[in-house]
Amino acid sequence: xxxDPQRGQIILALLRDTPSxxxxxxxxxxxxxxxxxxxxxxxxxxxNLLYLRGTQAVYEKPPATWADARWFxxxxxxxxxxxxxxxxxxxxxxxxxPRAWVALFECRYRPYIERVxxxxxxxxxxxxxxxxxxxxxxxxxxQIIPDRSTPEYRDFEAVGSFLDAVEPEILHNLATGxxxxxxxxxxxxxxxxxxxxxxxxxxxxxxxxxxxxxxxxIPTVRDDLxxxxxxxxxxxxxxxxxxx
Numbered sequence: 139x140x141x142d143p144q145r146g147q148i149i150l151a152l153l154r155d156t157p158s159x160x161x162x163x164x165x166x167x168x169x170x171x172x173x174x175x176x177x178x179x180x181x182x183x184x185x186n187l188l189y190l191r192g193t194q195a196v197y198e199k200p201p202a203t204w205a206d207a208r209w210f211x212x213x214x215x216x217x218x219x220x221x222x223x224x225x226x227x228x229x230x231x232x233x234x235x236p237r238a239w240v241a242l243f244e245c246r247y248r249p250y251i252e253r254v255x256x257x258x259x260x261x262x263x264x265x266x267x268x269x270x271x272x273x274x275x276x277x278x279x280x281q282i283i284p285d286r287s288t289p290e291y292r293d294f295e296a297v298g299s300f301l302d303a304v305e306p307e308i309l310h311n312l313a314t315g316x317x318x319x320x321x322x323x324x325x326x327x328x329x330x331x332x333x334x335x336x337x338x339x340x341x342x343x344x345x346x347x348x349x350x351x352x353x354x355x356i357p358t359v360r361d362d363l364x365x366x367x368x369x370x371x372x373x374x375x376x377x378x379x380x381x382x
Contacts, residue, residue: 141180141247146229148175156222162197162211165218166190172225178319181246182225184253184312185260189221191308192301199300205289206282210297213276220268237372238267245379252322253312258330259375265339266346267371273347274354284347294344302337334378 152171159165169190176183193214204210224239235243242259245251277284285291306327314321346367353359 150229153222153226159215162214181256184256188257188308195304205293209290210293216275217272221264237368238263241372241375251379252326254309254327255379258334259378262375265343269343270346270350274350284351298337298340305336
């Protein structure tokens, strides 16, 4: 199935102003607009819904106290922007889309792939590829070194633990609890979560951010690391989309 060009233009219109977003509330509004626009036959819808519900869960039930709320809010916005940018580029200049995202975008209308596979392939691309970039950019903007001894890392870990706890429930709902959609195999969730977990992916993302921070002034090394990260993430996404 190919996407209706008119729907693609609607999606682009939703993404047009995202570079000016500055709050988590605004990010959620964009994802809600995408959820209303993307078709159930589009795999991106299921990643977007998982991301939306995870973001809402953190926003509605944050830790009792943030060590650095400004850092976390800015990270969330920059992080989401990388997803919005990749999706917009798919419509305007697909050759510029990171390989990490191409795996999902190329397969998004294949009917034999389950909703939870699309959702986790998107999370894989977003966390393993985009999150290190967002961490580095946020730390540069706020002049904070990404280090595991910092208050910011404690916030990062608190969110990771929370998402690791709520994600299986959200995936269960994607597989069986979507009104109007045929229930899918719950066993797929268990099989996928044995090879991919949000907490593990986030921990790896922080490590990669530390590496990128160390080589940010050595362009050739930085670019090589980014290329490897992009390729490896894309391969992992294709594996998640193939696993049944």
